[in-house]
Amino acid sequence: MSTSLAEGLKAYRDRDLESLLERKKLHLVLDLDHTLIHSREKTKLTLGDKQLILNPNLTLPEILNGTYLVKLRPGVDVFLRKVSTMFDLSIFTMGSENYAKLIKNLLEDFDNGVQFREVLSREDCQVSKKKTLDMFLSHERVVVIVDDTDHVWMNSSHNEANLVKIAPYNFFTSRGVSNPCSKLEGVDVQFLYQSMDEELARVLAILRSVHDGFYGGLDCVDRDVRQVLKLVRECEEHKRGGREGGEEVNARKGKRSYEASFDQPMDSSAAAKRYKACNNVIDLRLRHMLRILMP
Template identity: 45%
Template structure:
């Protein structure tokens, strides 16, 4: 998140004032007031903006700012030889239950969060998946869950990583999308051509992001009649998805070729290699 704020400040400083006219260019708004000149959005000719609610509930920036941020992010990713990965939580990385029950101890990757309101079971291989994927991807969480729940799950996942400094780049929750019933990459500060999505539910993304999506089978652990009855502990979906991610990354950053990365697109790479991993 620190890198996002640093890039944002750099872009806003660069785009705030027209160097010729010395007039404010109204790059960002908080509560419909320009962050520079304090005029209302209507007084600024009502520019098209995108709300970045995961940074601040009332914060929005112009499309020009978004494009510049994505360009900066792209340069950073290429230098690090990384891509962007967007992960769902429920039924993708974990399964949750709010069935009331007392745990004697944490075992089998089952944990309590939010003062015992939820039991969380990590999908088999979750931490190994995150640790290996993080060497190739900058990882964000996009979930339809409420913020307090999502933050608790993310804190749990981060605490299990061997690298104690690991943090997800951003956590986008319920109410932070531009559409209430849809996840979207319009608020993602990376160009769509470098973003892959892993989610058990394709429908929440819509057809416009189908080419970015790696569909994973839903993970279900808790039987609500008997909450700790494990009925899906042989799951190997994250290992399968990791193989897909590795292949996309290796093809995108082909060290045997001189590549203009601006012309490359993970969506095309994914389409070309997907048949290798079809059941």
């Protein structure tokens, strides 16, 4: 990259940083497939999938002249609406440019004001099948990634500090594997799948904590979202560890408000304990971030 081009890019990112800070927002880069959606070419549907899609309770938009079916991840509309109040949203997918734009239109079609500022696809990759934050017009210290895979990021060891990894969403099944809901009759399959997948609610809690941690102090000009995310991630991992052995969601317990799960605050007791344990080790800025995570 030439010196003049590098300087121009830095100047643009500086202006973007100023805009984000003024609006108290960060920049969120979202993957599509297995993160916000699961799509399947119609010719590759399994027998179980073909039986399942006949259920009238399912909504499966068609794209690419009806050759693909798209299943939106449960709660994606609520997730996008809530997260857009804290972040500018962008997309980076390994799908084609046309595919990315079609999915973008689907996700913006909830009548909730959500818009994506940048949409990148595999045609934009500098290295084949590798993503990088270098392609975005924001400084990395204000960018958070949500993706179900980390190895697709070109500098995975570096970008890991920006990454919130989400469990992959698989609605359609692989050949030879039966769909667990394909033989259910008289069942609200949409609700059943919502009950089985609450990853977006979990990720939203992390993103909310990151945003609050970044903007919780009086001076955030020199703050780095990667430092905040590290602490929030440790809190979330501790919380997850306490649940090992497992909580299984039972759809037969009755319908509850799925959207309500997006309003549950992150349990920050682990952050409080960590603060007390390393009080004399971490610097003052990180101490302040931990205080923000405390109840």
